[in-house]
Amino acid sequence: MFLVGSFFLFAAFLITTCIFVIFSKNPVNSVLFLVLAFLNSTFLFILIGAEFVGIILAIVYIGAVAILFLFVVMMLDIQVTTLMFNIKRYIPLALLFAGIILAEIIYLTVFKTSKDNLDTFIRSKNNTEQIGDVLYTEYFIDFQLSGIVLLLAMIGAIVLTHVYRPTIKRQNIESQNSTTAEDRVKLVKIKSGEGIKDD
Amino acid sequence: MTSLSFELTIGILKIFSFVVPVLVSVALLVYLERKVLGAVQLRKGPNVVGPFGILQSFADVLKLLTKENLLPSSSNKFLFIFAPMLTLILSLIAWAVIPISSTYVIANINIGILYLFAVSSFGVYGVIIAGWASNSKYPFLGALRSAAQMISYEVSIGFVIITVLICVGSLNLIDIVESQKNMWFAIPLLPMFVIFIISALAETNRLPFDLPEDEATLVAGFFTEYSSISFGLFFLAEYANMILMSSLTVILFLGGWYPPIDIFPLNAIPGIFWFIIKVFLILFVFLWVRATFPRYRYDQLMRLGWKIFLPFTLIWVVITSAFLFYFGLLPN
Numbered sequence: 001m002f003l004v005g006s007f008f009l010f011a012a013f014l015i016t017t018c019i020f021v022i023f024s025k026n027p028v029n030s031v032l033f034l035v036l037a038f039l040n041s042t043f044l045f046i047l048i049g050a051e052f053v054g055i056i057l058a059i060v061y062i063g064a065v066a067i068l069f070l071f072v073v074m075m076l077d078i079q080v081t082t083l084m085f086n087i088k089r090y091i092p093l094a095l096l097f098a099g100i101i102l103a104e105i106i107y108l109t110v111f112k113t114s115k116d117n118l119d120t121f122i123r124s125k126n127n128t129e130q131i132g133d134v135l136y137t138e139y140f141i142d143f144q145l146s147g148i149v150l151l152l153a154m155i156g157a158i159v160l161t162h163v164y165r166p167t168i169k170r171q172n173i174e175s176q177n178s179t180t181a182e183d184r185v186k187l188v189k190i191k192s193g194e195g196i197k198d199d
Numbered sequence: 200m201t202s203l204s205f206e207l208t209i210g211i212l213k214i215f216s217f218v219v220p221v222l223v224s225v226a227l228l229v230y231l232e233r234k235v236l237g238a239v240q241l242r243k244g245p246n247v248v249g250p251f252g253i254l255q256s257f258a259d260v261l262k263l264l265t266k267e268n269l270l271p272s273s274s275n276k277f278l279f280i281f282a283p284m285l286t287l288i289l290s291l292i293a294w295a296v297i298p299i300s301s302t303y304v305i306a307n308i309n310i311g312i313l314y315l316f317a318v319s320s321f322g323v324y325g326v327i328i329a330g331w332a333s334n335s336k337y338p339f340l341g342a343l344r345s346a347a348q349m350i351s352y353e354v355s356i357g358f359v360i361i362t363v364l365i366c367v368g369s370l371n372l373i374d375i376v377e378s379q380k381n382m383w384f385a386i387p388l389l390p391m392f393v394i395f396i397i398s399a400l401a402e403t404n405r406l407p408f409d410l411p412e413d414e415a416t417l418v419a420g421f422f423t424e425y426s427s428i429s430f431g432l433f434f435l436a437e438y439a440n441m442i443l444m445s446s447l448t449v450i451l452f453l454g455g456w457y458p459p460i461d462i463f464p465l466n467a468i469p470g471i472f473w474f475i476i477k478v479f480l481i482l483f484v485f486l487w488v489r490a491t492f493p494r495y496r497y498d499q500l501m502r503l504g505w506k507i508f509l510p511f512t513l514i515w516v517v518i519t520s521a522f523l524f525y526f527g528l529l530p531n
């Protein structure tokens with residue numbers, strides 16, 4: 001009873017915050033609602049007993065991804081009114097993705113495994129250990145492939161944004177640290193009336 | 200029904216038994232900091248309010264409470280008030296999983312260390328929301344610095360935690376401490392211990408890494424616009440976070456509630472005292488560092504995080520796991 005009640009509570013919060021993500025006028029508020037949405041999906045994962053997945057979701061998405069979103073959005077100077085009329089353009093694409101995800105959920109729940117099976121599988125062992133057991137054995141190739149995809153994305157982002165500018169002055173910390181007083185300061189005896197000869 | 204309400208009462212009492220000591224020790228930590236700084240700089244420090252000035256921080260809190268809470272007219276009002284609350288809440292809910300002794304903990308969960316890591320990574324939201332909601336340039340710069348800094352140092356903290364977890368084989372904080380009964384991890388993993396303390400300084404925005412509130416360039420950083428008790432909440436949260444990170448260091452590296460050597464006069468002392476003494480020592484290191492080192496420049500801070508700590512911790516993860524695997528010491 002308690003579990004079912006909490007499920008509906010968090011699911012309702014999740015959907016509400018998602019709606020606010022789309023319809024907030026201020027993009028910063030959108031990102032903050034997105035954080036709330038992530039938080040609620042974390043709770044949902046914890047409710048089905050997948051606490052490892054839930055907390056990893058929180059660490060990765062709330063602790064890193066959403067902060068970077070927020071970081072970028074705060075720096076942009078967006079005119080609030082120009083954002084709103086673009087929404088209709090994205091509706092077909094959004095419906096397409098929603099359809100794909102719905103099809104996946106139906107496939108997984110109806111055709112792949114029966115629900116009792118999944119439930120006993122999840123509760124048979126500490127789920128951190130379960131993931132550890134299969135990640136590097138059964139799903140080794142998939143795991144490595146997703147790593148390569150992430151690496152490619154990272155290299156792509158660096159190539160796109162990093163422009164080498166020869167005019168920029170760079171600091172060489174090693175040479176800064178290895179300088180001594182003799183390199184910088186010199187004691188010069190000056191004869192009266194002659195001044196310093198610069199050499 | 201009575202058993203439920205009974206459990207609820209016990210739970211609430213347990214929570215209070217953590218929160219109240221934490222808040223009181225925050226006040227004492229502020230006093231300690233001023234005394235330590237005073238001693239390092241050859242002055243007396245606070246010595247007027249109460250015996251040896253020990254009531255100074257309580258007097259400061261009372262002063263803050265009586266001040267007017269100003270709301271800048273161009274700020275985002277809701278987020279402006281919400282940010283300090285969020286910061287304090289996050290620094291207090293982390294205590295739910297900290298084990299003070301082998302039995303004394305509010306929630307002994309399987310993924311305690313991940314929970315702590317998650318909560319400490321949320322801490323940046325308070326700072327970044329405060330900086331943005333103030334709608335003023337210095338707080339905003341402070342918020343941006345803080346976001347970049349805390350994300351950078353979380354990466355190395357994550358790898359340090361992974362190294363410890365490889366040696367333990369569990370994410371449970373009590374298991375982590377109990378696996379250090381014979382040898383504290385600070386000895387075999389000394390470089391990781393040092394990196395963890397330095398990253399903890401950066402994560403709690405303490406000197407020499409306090410660039411988000413750098414008073415020499417940013418007035419007061421992200422809380423420039425805050426006054427009265429909303430400033431007080433940030434202040435409380437910062438020191439509560441210091442105590443939290445010190446406890447985490449003690450749990451991960453200094454054997455939690457275990458005495459240094461398991462012999463008679465030492466192991467007769469209750470574990471909770473050992474825990475408090477160790478936390479106190481780490482906190483003293485925090486204050487000592489503050490009094491000794493000048494502030495880092497921003498590019499030096501980023502360089503230290505990404506170009507030194509990240510490769511170093513990555514290599515140590517590989518070395519540690521290779522060592523444990525080769526000698527068959529991996530935990531089951």
